[in-house]
Amino acid sequence: MKKILKYLAILLLVILVIIQFINRPEQISEPVTENDIIGTLNISPGMSDLLKAACYDCHSNQPRYPWYSEIAPFSWWIGEHIEHGRDELNFSEWATFSKRKRDHKLEEMVEEVEEGHMPLPKYTWMHSDARLSKEQITMLKEWVTSERAKIAAED
Numbered sequence: 090m091k092k093i094l095k096y097l098a099i100l101l102l103v104i105l106v107i108i109q110f111i112n113r114p115e116q117i118s119e120p121v122t123e124n125d126i127i128g129t130l131n132i133s134p135g136m137s138d139l140l141k142a143a144c145y146d147c148h149s150n151q152p153r154y155p156w157y158s159e160i161a162p163f164s165w166w167i168g169e170h171i172e173h174g175r176d177e178l179n180f181s182e183w184a185t186f187s188k189r190k191r192d193h194k195l196e197e198m199v200e201e202v203e204e205g206h207m208p209l210p211k212y213t214w215m216h217s218d219a220r221l222s223k224e225q226i227t228m229l230k231e232w233v234t235s236e237r238a239k240i241a242a243e244d
């Protein structure tokens with residue numbers, strides 16, 4: 090029995106080493122451009138901290154990579170979250186969105202956060218600074234309401 094466990098542990102180790110060479114997702118880090126939501130809208134420091142700490146790792150071109158992001162299988166999960174998250178919403182490209190899209194994404198932000206879907210729970214489990222307090226959720230809602238009013242007033 091002990092021997093089997095030892096072999097299994099060695100096998101697991103070998104597998105872990107081998108998967109390090111499979112499909113390494115490229116890490117993204119692009120400079121901030123003038124299309125970024127924080128620069129485009131006049132965002133308060135509190136709101137910009139919230140977005141950067143809780144959303145930018147998956148919804149921007151400036152994700153912060155944790156040390157384990159180099160190690161498979163974490164590298165795969167992280168790479169997939171970022172790719173998928175940015176496909177849905179990339180705050181780095183905010184200024185390029187149509188009026189309709191900006192309004193819709195703002196609406197979705199409140200919905201997703203209120204329902205507890207965003208930030209992804211499996212992410213906040215590892216990143217305590219991304220867990221939103223009640224006050225932060227209220228701030229997000231007020232900010233979204235005021236931004237949507239500005240969008241509605243655009244011609």
Ligand code: HEC
Nearest residue numbers: 143144146147170173174177178197198201207208209212
């Ligand atoms: C760990 C990665 C991760 C973090 C952090 C994260 N998201 Fe997401 N987000 C995703 C992924 C992946 C999707 C697409 C799949 C889904 O909806 O679950 C998504 C989808 C969304 C959508 C849906 C877009 C649409 O039009 O349907 C919104 C809105 C959103 N996120 C807002 C936020 C906000 C706001 C934050 C910060 C408070 C945040 N997300 C943090 C990964 C993340």
